[in-house]
Amino acid sequence: MPKSDGIIIGIDAGTSVLKAVAFELSGRQIASASARNRYETGDDGSVTQSLRQTWADCISALRGLGEKVANLASRTAAIAVTGQGDGTWLVGAGNAPVGDAWLWLDARAAPTVTRLSAGSDNRARFEATGTGLNTCQQGTQLAHMDRFMPELLDRAEASLHCKDWLYLNLTGVRATDPSEASFTFGNFRNRQYDPIVIDALGLARRRSLLPDIIDGTQISHPLTADAAKTAGLLAGTPVCLGYVDMVMTALGAGVRTGGQNAACSTIGSTGVHMRAKAVPDVQLNDEGTGYVIALPIPGIVTQVQTNMGATINIDWILRIAADLMSEGGRKVSHSDLIARIDAWFAEARPTNLLYHPYISEAGERGPFVNAHARAGFTGLSTRHGFADMLRAVVEGLGMATRDCYAAMGDMPSELRITGGAARSRALRGSLSAAVRAPVRISDREEAGAAGVAMMAAVAIGAYPDMDSCIADWVTPLLGDAEAPDAENAARYDRLFDAYKDVRQAIAPAWDKLAQH
Numbered sequence: 001m002p003k004s005d006g007i008i009i010g011i012d013a014g015t016s017v018l019k020a021v022a023f024e025l026s027g028r029q030i031a032s033a034s035a036r037n038r039y040e041t042g043d044d045g046s047v048t049q050s051l052r053q054t055w056a057d058c059i060s061a062l063r064g065l066g067e068k069v070a071n072l073a074s075r076t077a078a079i080a081v082t083g084q085g086d087g088t089w090l091v092g093a094g095n096a097p098v099g100d101a102w103l104w105l106d107a108r109a110a111p112t113v114t115r116l117s118a119g120s121d122n123r124a125r126f127e128a129t130g131t132g133l134n135t136c137q138q139g140t141q142l143a144h145m146d147r148f149m150p151e152l153l154d155r156a157e158a159s160l161h162c163k164d165w166l167y168l169n170l171t172g173v174r175a176t177d178p179s180e181a182s183f184t185f186g187n188f189r190n191r192q193y194d195p196i197v198i199d200a201l202g203l204a205r206r207r208s209l210l211p212d213i214i215d216g217t218q219i220s221h222p223l224t225a226d227a228a229k230t231a232g233l234l235a236g237t238p239v240c241l242g243y244v245d246m247v248m249t250a251l252g253a254g255v256r257t258g259g260q261n262a263a264c265s266t267i268g269s270t271g272v273h274m275r276a277k278a279v280p281d282v283q284l285n286d287e288g289t290g291y292v293i294a295l296p297i298p299g300i301v302t303q304v305q306t307n308m309g310a311t312i313n314i315d316w317i318l319r320i321a322a323d324l325m326s327e328g329g330r331k332v333s334h335s336d337l338i339a340r341i342d343a344w345f346a347e348a349r350p351t352n353l354l355y356h357p358y359i360s361e362a363g364e365r366g367p368f369v370n371a372h373a374r375a376g377f378t379g380l381s382t383r384h385g386f387a388d389m390l391r392a393v394v395e396g397l398g399m400a401t402r403d404c405y406a407a408m409g410d411m412p413s414e415l416r417i418t419g420g421a422a423r424s425r426a427l428r429g430s431l432s433a434a435v436r437a438p439v440r441i442s443d444r445e446e447a448g449a450a451g452v453a454m455m456a457a458v459a460i461g462a463y464p465d466m467d468s469c470i471a472d473w474v475t476p477l478l479g480d481a482e483a484p485d486a487e488n489a490a491r492y493d494r495l496f497d498a499y500k501d502v503r504q505a506i507a508p509a510w511d512k513l514a515q516h
Contacts, residue, residue, distance in 0.1 A: 006077035010449030013083030027473035033064030045107035082242035083163035125200035130292025216240035248451030263412030271310035305404035345426035355396035367407035398434030
């Protein structure tokens with residue numbers, strides 16, 4: 001274990017919050033500071049964010065961290081940055097922004113996704129990237145811009161992601177990382193751009209917009225004098241460009257420990273389910289969905305499926321209950337009821353009631369893509385009450401998690417879970433029974449910032465490789481394994497076929513309902 005007199009700052013620029021977190025070289029978190037993220041939503045499906053404001057928020061978080069940690073500037077051994085994935089952050093002459101960024105939430109590229117998905121070379125693109133097309137991605141967004149807003153791209157010199165934009169401001173270097181480069185424009189096997197993919201997106205003439213790919217565990221650049229002065233840090237401090245936040249969070253939460261690959265689910269408003277695998281073990285599905293995203297470990301990638309709706313399903317049913325319980329000027333909030341979830345769940349005995357958790361207005365994207373998909377109960381009868389419905393909603397998240405892992409091959413032997421919902425015993429039990437595997441929770445408070453800080457720890461030589469860093473930073477923080485309930489796991493096995501039958505059979509009805 002290295003000495004603890006140095007500090008690594010991990011920056012995690014999420015969709016909701018931008019955080020700067022200080023870690024000792026041994027992995028202990030010291031302090032964090034944050035700035036609330038801001039973006040604009042338009043009636044045309046646009047979701048955009050100011051590049052300059054994002055940089056200002058990053059500086060605010062770094063300055064805030066400096067107020068909490070004595071002598072931060074002189075003690076900082078390295079800075080590392082990750083951030084929200086996908087999206088399109090264009091810069092032009094003098095590294096000035098070309099308008100606001102299109103975020104991963106932006107839906108304007110939907111018709112372009114439909115057109116490209118039907119193309120004859122789309123399967124070849126999927127075989128290279130391991131990643132299905134969706135409106136989140138920079139590739140489809142650039143293809144849409146090229147067709148309908150070419151003047152934007154004519155003014156641009158580089159197409160970056162959120163973390164790349166912050167790295168540019170910290171170091172003056174235009175670059176991206178192997179994870180976002182390969183799942184969007186390249187091949188996950190060699191982590192390089194692939195002309196087959198770029199051609200399939202119709203972007204060969206825009207190839208010059210794609211920046212150099214650098215691996216932050218091997219290459220760093222010094223903090224510029226201007227950035228250092230603005231942030232209150234020392235010029236020349238090494239800065240590492242991290243991988244996309246999704247895999248940084250998984251790395252920090254235990255998707256790989258003891259040199260072994262594992263599975264990790266982050267249960268938040270959306271659900272992210274991923275398995276670390278050696279490249280030859282990746283199994284691409286026939287539907288062409290999901291992501292394959294590189295980890296900062298040679299030959300190891302994560303295979304990913306994501307749900308559009310996870311805890312927002314629970315929020316929905318709690319809001320219904322809160323509205324019904326509010327009376328006579330006494331207002332009940334759905335957040336007041338969160339503490340009662342486990343009790344309601346335990347009160348309901350197991351039944352055959354199914355719930356498909358597609359409550360998001362955007363439909364679903366994993367393990368199938370259907371913008372018209374909607375939530376629903378199946379098997380509801382007069383003997384079911386509110387507690388039964390709430391239990392079905394929680395179990396529906398377990399079913400959806402199993403659906404995602406099934407699309408990636410066999411069920412995992414162990415599941416690590418992160419996200420606020422992991423505190424719920426009911427949800428942990430449902431996830432464990434659904435995948436028939438023990439679950440562990442990581443006590444790591446800021447997994448994304450920790451994951452990227454681990455890259456910097458390797459880059460500056462504090463650790464010889466990522467697995468040795470994981471041994472100090474990740475493994476000690478994993479909680480005890482919670483084994484699945486055998487009876488409940490057998491019930492999930494029995495119900496899962498019906499769960500899949502319903503979601504496949506009802507799809508034509510979803511399309512018809514969307515027309516009215």
